[in-house]
Amino acid sequence: MAGPAVLDVNNVEVVYNRTVQVLRGLSLQVPEGEIVALLGSNGAGKSTLLKAVSNLLSLEDGDVTAGAIRFRGDDIASLTPHGLVRRGLFHVMEGRRIFEDLSVEENLTAATFALTGRKLPAADFDLVYSYFPRLHERRKGLAGYLSGGEQQMLAIGRALIARPSLILLDEPSLGLAPKLVEEIFAIIARINAEQKVSMLLVEQNAAVAFAVANYGYILEMGKVVIDGPVEKLMRDQDVREFYLGLGGAGGERSYRDIKHYKRRKRWLS
Amino acid sequence: MDTLFLAEVTLAGLGAGALYALTGVAFVLIYKATRVVNLAIGEILMLGGYAFLGFAAGLGLSPWLALPLAIAAGGALGWLVERALIRPMLGESPISVFMVTIGLGSILAGVVQLGWGADPLRLPEFMPSTPVFIGEAYLAPKVAIGFVAAAVVIGLFLALFRFSRGGVALKATAADQGAAYSVGIDVPRVFSVAWILACATAAGAGVLIGAIGGISPTMGVFGLSVLVVVIIGGLDSIAGALVGGLLIGLVEALAGAFLGGEFKLVVTFALLLVLLMVRPYGLFGTHEIERL
Numbered sequence: 001m002a003g004p005a006v007l008d009v010n011n012v013e014v015v016y017n018r019t020v021q022v023l024r025g026l027s028l029q030v031p032e033g034e035i036v037a038l039l040g041s042n043g044a045g046k047s048t049l050l051k052a053v054s055n056l057l058s059l060e061d062g063d064v065t066a067g068a069i070r071f072r073g074d075d076i077a078s079l080t081p082h083g084l085v086r087r088g089l090f091h092v093m094e095g096r097r098i099f100e101d102l103s104v105e106e107n108l109t110a111a112t113f114a115l116t117g118r119k120l121p122a123a124d125f126d127l128v129y130s131y132f133p134r135l136h137e138r139r140k141g142l143a144g145y146l147s148g149g150e151q152q153m154l155a156i157g158r159a160l161i162a163r164p165s166l167i168l169l170d171e172p173s174l175g176l177a178p179k180l181v182e183e184i185f186a187i188i189a190r191i192n193a194e195q196k197v198s199m200l201l202v203e204q205n206a207a208v209a210f211a212v213a214n215y216g217y218i219l220e221m222g223k224v225v226i227d228g229p230v231e232k233l234m235r236d237q238d239v240r241e242f243y244l245g246l247g248g249a250g251g252e253r254s255y256r257d258i259k260h261y262k263r264r265k266r267w268l269s
Numbered sequence: 270m271d272t273l274f275l276a277e278v279t280l281a282g283l284g285a286g287a288l289y290a291l292t293g294v295a296f297v298l299i300y301k302a303t304r305v306v307n308l309a310i311g312e313i314l315m316l317g318g319y320a321f322l323g324f325a326a327g328l329g330l331s332p333w334l335a336l337p338l339a340i341a342a343g344g345a346l347g348w349l350v351e352r353a354l355i356r357p358m359l360g361e362s363p364i365s366v367f368m369v370t371i372g373l374g375s376i377l378a379g380v381v382q383l384g385w386g387a388d389p390l391r392l393p394e395f396m397p398s399t400p401v402f403i404g405e406a407y408l409a410p411k412v413a414i415g416f417v418a419a420a421v422v423i424g425l426f427l428a429l430f431r432f433s434r435g436g437v438a439l440k441a442t443a444a445d446q447g448a449a450y451s452v453g454i455d456v457p458r459v460f461s462v463a464w465i466l467a468c469a470t471a472a473g474a475g476v477l478i479g480a481i482g483g484i485s486p487t488m489g490v491f492g493l494s495v496l497v498v499v500i501i502g503g504l505d506s507i508a509g510a511l512v513g514g515l516l517i518g519l520v521e522a523l524a525g526a527f528l529g530g531e532f533k534l535v536v537t538f539a540l541l542l543v544l545l546m547v548r549p550y551g552l553f554g555t556h557e558i559e560r561l
Binding site for chain 2: 093100109
């Protein structure tokens with residue numbers, strides 16, 4: 001991997017409500033300037049990992065019980081969630097979580113609090129509008145009336161305002177039409193290249209995630225089961241079958257083929 | 270019917286209503302930011318009145334110095350309460366937090382009784398006493414001053430929420446705490462500021478109300494009428510507190526004048542009952558259910 005890691009997650013375990021263990025010794029790195037994809041089925045712990053990194057777990061009664069998470073060398077355990085944002089770690093949460101009864105512009109204003117205490121020039125709304133011209137057209141309107149795609153643009157726009165060095169993106173494709181997904185991922189790749197922002201991208205849609213990412217991790221039951229550069233993952237038989245929906249050499253397979261499931265099960269143990 | 274009398278009652282009602290609205294705004298501010306139903310708001314208001322008395326009569330300060338000091342004392346109390354009582358209760362069930370505020374109210378009323386005794390007291394006179402006439406209708410000068418002060422403060426709050434960055438932080442925190450954290454808003458600080466502003470406002474209202482009707486340890490009952498005001502207006506709406514306050518003030522004054530003083534509360538609560546059947550979230554409240 002090139003460059004030092006912006007984010008270093010080491011053997012992390014997360015327990016919700018002191019009873020339910022979700023992450024079981026998970027480790028991963030995000031190198032400077034790269035996009036790392038994190039794939040996995042529902043309940044694998046992808047969103048939990050992101051919340052652990054941005055220190056928002058406590059809002060849901062979750063705890064990091066073991067391991068360490070370092071953002072640019074600092075242990076995040078001692079930092080507040082807003083403190084982390086102000087150091088340049090921005091979490092675009094699952095389901096977009098825009099402020100629906102605020103206008104588009106006020107949503108961006110809210111994100112300017114991420115600049116508090118940093119020696120940076122004033123917030124650049126025009127930068128957001130240059131990536132997302134549609135937000136400019138609707139800047140005075142209530143964010144709740146935006147379409148799903150525009151809301152996702154606004155969520156990413158808030159991240160741009162905060163000038164982060166790392167963005168955690170939680171399923172930006174959620175509930176969007178394929179055409180919009182393509183558009184948004186193209187912009188994500190542009191932001192990564194032009195703004196020099198590293199990204200940790202959580203996705204269910206492996207094909208679009210691999211199209212922009214350099215490196216990938218696959219999560220099952222709170223553990224990394226496969227990882228590697230995207231080109232290598234794309235060639236992996238299991239990944240092709242389970243995540244990219246591409247059959248093996250023999251064309252389409254029958255659901256009756258029981259070995260299919262056996263191979264999958266091997267990962268769980 | 271005598272229109273002059275009606276006009277005077279209406280004016281007095283609006284004057285009282287403005288103070289309801291002001292205290293209602295204090296209540297709404299806390300509820301909006303922190304989702305805490307603060308039943309101690311009446312007692313915090315009372316404490317504002319007593320603090321003014323303490324500074325003006327006890328320490329012999331000029332009333333114009335005692336007034337800001339009383340408001341500051343209210344703010345300090347708000348800061349302390351949020352830090353010491355409310356923040357540790359974060360994430361507990363709303364009813365536990367609600368009970369904490371009831372307890373706080375009783376403690377404040379008790380403290381005041383220990384310090385100043387249980388008898389009603391008068392605040393030193395500090396407002397001009399030239400009678401105010403609007404047209405031919407007479408309005409007690411203190412009520413007029415109370416109305417103007419309340420209008421100015423509520424107007425300031427409305428402008429603050431609409432146009433300032435701090436207002437955006439408050440609205441964002443009210444809408445979605447997790448998302449507010451995720452964009453870099455210092456959520457605990459927003460809580461703190463909301464409590465400080467609200468309790469300072471309540472203390473100021475306490476001085477105005479005390480100047481009109483005197484202060485006593487049972488003044489906290491005023492908080493109950495304010496609860497009616499904010500339920501009618503909608504728990505999380507500043508505009509609702511404004512409209513609800515004026516409405517309740519007016520209804521109480523008219524009922525008092527035409528039906529007799531004992532009907533004041535009957536009419537108010539009957540109005541509350543009918544309104545809740547038609548609009549369960551109040552006039553301007555967000556449609557969601559809070560169970561207490």
